[in-house]
Amino acid sequence: MTITELFTVILLVAGCFFFLAGTLGVLRFPDLFTRLHALTKADNLGLGFIAAGMALHIASPWAAIKIFSIWLFTLLASSTSCYLIARFQKEKNPPKNRKEEG
Amino acid sequence: MSVLIDSLLAILIVYLALQCLLAPRLTQTVFLFFAFGLALALAWVRLGAVDVAITEAAIASGFLGVLFLDALRDFSFITSGKQESSDAANHSVSKKKPAFLSLPGVVLVLGLGLFLLITLEAVWKVPESGGLTAATEALLPESGVENPVTAVLLNFRAYDTWLEMGVILLGLLAVMAVGGIKIFPVHRKTPEDPVLQQVILFFTPILFLFGAFLLYFGKNGPGGAFQAAVLWGAIGILLHLGGRPVLTVIPRWLSQLLLIMGIGFFLMLGFLLLAGGASLFEYPPSYAGVLILIIETLAAISIAVTLVSVFVHLNQLNKEESN
Structure with missing residues (x-):
């Protein structure tokens, strides 16, 4: 196993870990806002790790650029949809403030 | 290793299709259908049919997904407007249930059985000489692409x-x-x-x-x-x-x-x-x-x-x- 393969495996495992954490968050968190948080933050990070791992594995600059742009577009799309869903939910029934802070 | 991935994918697709049909709420059905379409696209990639995979992902999951979401929003409006009459609707549905199970159920099982038999036969008799691939390859220079x-x-x-x-x-x-x-x-x-x-x-x-x-x-x-x-x-x-x-x-x-x-x-x-x-x-x-x-x-x-x-x-x- 070369050093590149080792890094690829480490990156992929890290990506899978974040995906797992995000999925766990979606299943266990109590309301929509926290679930959105788990889904978008953790999954985007996981996708980033997996994209980096795959780019390292393919080891061609063009493929790396394509994979990086896939990650970038997913980041943009998922954060936008997260924002839109959260805003819709907030307008429909605003979250109960756990603690009013000045 | 690839056999493992393929069998997992096959199981996943059948599972998603079943879940999609059996999901109790319409929202779940729609989102399971998205997942089903994407898994199917992945299967097409594994089969080497990238054209079909792109079309599947774009049309089945993308365009149909948008239409389904639109319809879903519509349904939610209708149900929220008719919340008070939902009790009566529930009663009528529960009364109709035995009838639904008897005749269409039997027909459904018969149809599914027939479909399975035909599929098995088709898989059994798959042609060995790669279909029309050779003819296509031979005429490819004349096609312009x-x-x-x-x-x-x-x-x-x-x-x-x-x-x-x-x-x-x-x-x-x-x-x-x-x-x-x-x-x-x-x-x-x-x-x-x-x-x-x-x-x-x-x-x-x-x-x-x-x-x-x-x-x-x-x-x-x-x-x-x-x-x-x-x-x-x-x-x-x-x-x-x-x-x-x-x-x-x-x-x-x-x-x-x-x-x-x-x-x-x-x-x-x-x-x-x-x-x-x-x-x-x-x-x-x-x-x-x-x-x-x-x-x-x-x-x-x-x-x-x-x-x-x-x-x-x-x-x-x-x-x-x-x-």
């Missing part, structure tokens, strides 16, 4: 593709027949969200570029008119959802021209070829590449406009019903 899928779709079996475009147009006509053709009011009721606006404006040129790439790349690799059309259609749908309804801005004759452009050019070309003594869609080999590119471009524009109009019409329909 390098991708065998495009060669089959737009040259050898151009008739089928032409009819498919007609089917899509018929779908739009059916939507119009139910909903009526409207001159849309330029509505600006959609709240102009700055984030959404910016993201849509960011994605519009990228989607256009990527669609054009898929269209042009269809000559020598996976891609082509339908895939490009879905991406271009996505631009129209995004702009419509973002409060910039493109189809309402352009004059009606222009949108009608765009709708029939692809199928019309195809038909005229066919007639010209017939008049010239060739058979229908038998392109002269020296012009085949250019002709296919023109047809694909016009077809992609037509299909994109058709998809956008289907969405816009349905969306408009929903708005009127919910008001």
